Amino acid sequence: MTVSTEVDHNEYTGNGVTTSFPYTFRIFKKSDLVVQVVDLNENITELILDTDYTVSGAGGYTGGNVVLAAPLNNGYQISISRDLPVTQETDLRNQGKFFAEVHEDAFDKLTMLIQQAISWLRLSLRKPSFVANYYDALNNYIRNLRDPSLPQDAATKNYVDSLANINLSRTLRTPEPIISLPGIDQRKNKIVAMDDSGNPLMVLPESGSAADILIELAKPYGYTYIGGLAEHFSLPVKFVVVDNAPYNGDLKAALTAATSGSVFGLGKKTYNITGLYGVNRNTVENITIVGAGMPQLSSDKRYLMDGTGTIIQGTIKNQAKGFKIFNLGIDVGDYVSQNVYPSVTYEDGLQHYGAGSNANLEINNVKLLNTVTDPSKPGTHSLLLEQLSGVKLGYVECIGGFHGFTVKCQGLQGGIAHCYGQYGDAFIFKSDSGGACADNYMERITVGLYDNTGWPDVTMGGIYDAHDNVTIDKIGIGELIVQNASWGLIPSDANTGFITNVSIGRYSAFNVYGNYYSLTIDNKCVGWTIGEHRISGASGGIRVHPDSAEINIGTGSSKGNTKSGYALGGNSLSHGVIFANENGEAGVDYLGGLGFDASLVHGYVNGTVLFSGMPTAKNGNPINGWxxxxxxxxxxxxxxxxxxxxxxxxxxxxxxxxxxxxxxxxxxxxxxxxxxxxxxxxxxxxxxxxxxxxxxxxxxxxxxxxxxxxxxxxxxx
CATH class of the missing domain: 2.60.40.1830 (Phage tail base-plate Siphoviridae RBP, head domain)
Structure with a gap:
C-alpha cells in the first residue's frame, strides 16, 4: 500500500483513567515508535518499550495502539511519534525476482524518513516566511538560553530580573506607590520637597543659600561666577540647543541674547530670523552656528524645503570677529523675500562686512538661496566678504541673486564654491575704495550646471576693481570650471587699478557664450598664469591683450568655438603646447607682440587659418634701396x-x-x-x-x- 497520510505522530491528554492511545500511521516494527510524556511541570519523560508501554499493530498499514502500563495522569500529555533508523535495508540482486511489496516497503520507508525529517524541522525555531525578518516561537518558551554579552543578544528572565534588582537597590524608593516627578521645565534649577500628602514638588532654593549657589555654579555658564578664571584659563564656550528652553526654537531670540563664545546648535527644521538684521549687523564676537545639514531646493526654485536640513529664513549680517557657521542653508529666495518678510525684501544671504584684520571667520557646508525667478531685483549677493581679512572657507553653494560668491577682502584660504542661477556674476574678486582684494586663495570654483534647463544664463565671473586705482593682487584658484554660462571671466578693461599675480591652476569652460571669449586677460593684467585648460563650445577661447605683461598660458585645447580658439598678444606672453581645432575663424588670432610661438600650435580644421599671424623681428621697411x-x-x-x-x-x-x-x-x-x-x-x-x-x-x-x-x-x- 501507499503512504497516504502525512501524519507521523499523535498527541493526547490524560484523564487519569485511559491507558490505550491509538497511533494512526504505519510502522514496520514496534521499536519504530518514540513515546514521551509531559507532566504538569513541563518535564518530558521518554517511556521504555515493553516496560512502560506495549505496542500493537506494528507491520500493518493503518496504525495501532500504545497501551500504557498505568493510566496517564489527568492533565499529562503523551506524544507518540515515528522514529525510523536512517538506513536502507532492502537488498536487490541482478536477475533476482521482482517483489512489488518489497519495493513498496522500501519506498514507504523513504517517504516516512522524509516525513520524519520534516517533522523535526517543524519543531525548530523558524521564520513564518522567507520574506519575514523575525523568528516566530509560536507562543512557546525558549529554554536554556545563555545570558547576553553583546548589545543585540536575547536577554533571559534571570538576567533581566537580576539587572532590575541591582538597579532598584540603588534607587531612592518609597514603600508605597508615588507619583512621578514633573517635567524638565518644572524641575530645572529647583530642589525636591514633599507636600502634605507625601508627594514630591519642586521649590526654588532660598536666594543666596548653599543650594542656590551650587545650582548656579552647575549651569553651563556657571564658570562665569568664578572671578579670575579668564586671566589664567581658556574658558569653555556656551553651547545653546536652540530648540530647548528658554528659546524653544526661536533663533531670533537666541541671537539677540547671544554673548561672546556662544555656540548655537540647530535641528533639522526651519528657523525664521527675518527682520533681525537690516541696516544693523551682529557685533558679538565668537558666535558659532551649527546646523544638522544642508537642505534641498524646491522644484520651483523658490525656497529651501523644510525637514530636509537646517534652514535659516532671513539674511545674516555680521561685522564681528570669530563668527563661524556650518552645515545649514540660508534662505532669502523668492518665497521668503515676498511672503515671510513683513514687507517684500530682497537681501544678501550671508554678509560679513567690516570685521577688520584677523577676522577669524569660518564658513563650511552652507547653501545660500537668493531670488532665482525675479531678474528685476539686482544688487544682492549670495555671500559677501568685504573689508576684512582672515576667512577659512569650506564648501559653499550659491544659488540665484545678482552676484553669487563675492570676495572683496584679504586672507581667504581654502574652500570650494559652486555658483549657479545668478542674473549677474557667479563670482567676483573686486577691489574698490573700501579696500583691496588681495592674498586670496581657493581650491575650486564651479560655475553653472551640467543641465541648465529652467535656470537663468549666469555670467561666469569677474576679477576687477571699481575704477578707484586700487590694485587686485595675489589671487589663486586651484581649479575653475564653468559650463552653460552667458559670459566669461572678465578682468574689466575699464579698470584704473592693476590686477596682478593671478594664478588659475586648471581652467575648463564648456558652452560659454556672450562676450566672445570665455576668459579675457586685459591690458591691466600683470603676472597671470593659466595652467592646464580645456575649452569647447564657447564664443571664443582665451584672449590675452597685447598690452598685458608677464602672462603664461599652459598646455591645453580650445575647439569648436564660434570665433577663434585663442587671441594672443603681448611681448612677455609665454604658452605651452596648445591645440586649436574646429573653430569658426582662426585657431589662433595673433594680436601682436613677441610672445606668441606658432611652433607650439596644433590644429587641423579651422574656419580660416590655423594662426592669423606671427611675431616679426622686422623694424620698419627695407633700407638703402632694398x-x-x-x-x-x-x-x-x-x-x-x-x-x-x-x-x-x-x-x-x-x-x-x-x-x-x-x-x-x-x-x-x-x-x-x-x-x-x-x-x-x-x-x-x-x-x-x-x-x-x-x-x-x-x-x-x-x-x-x-x-x-x-x-x-x-x-x-
Missing part, C-alpha cells in the same frame, strides 16, 4: 628668428633693421643666394650683426634689380 618682393619675413618662434623670402638688391650691404629685442648675441651667418650677371645661381654672403641689421656683404655679385633669396635662422639674446 625692396621687399612681398614674400620677405623675419618670423619669431620662441627665441628663434626665421628669415625667409626675398629682397631686390639695394645700394649697400645693410638691407634691413631688426628690432632691438631680437639682436643676436654674436654675428650670425644667414644662407642667401641670387642670380649673377651671367645668369648663374650663386651664393651670397649674408649675416645678422650684433647691432641688429641684416647685412648682405656679397650683394655686389648680383646685378642691380636682381633678387636675393634668404632661408636661415638665428637665436636672439
Amino acid at each position: 625692396g621687399d618682393t612681398g614674400a620677405f619675413d623675419m618670423n619669431i618662434t620662441g627665441k628663434t628668428v626665421n628669415i625667409t623670402g626675398s629682397l631686390t638688391r639695394g645700394t649697400s650691404a645693410a638691407a634691413y633693421n631688426i628690432i632691438s629685442v631680437c639682436q643676436p648675441l654674436k654675428q650670425t651667418p644667414i644662407p642667401a643666394w641670387g642670380v649673377s650677371a651671367g645668369s648663374a645661381m650663386v651664393p651670397v654672403e649674408c649675416y645678422v650683426t650684433t647691432s641688429g641689421q641684416l647685412y648682405v656683404a656679397g650683394f655686389a655679385s648680383i646685378p642691380t634689380g636682381g633678387t636675393i633669396y634668404f632661408s636661415g635662422q638665428y637665436l636672439f639674446k
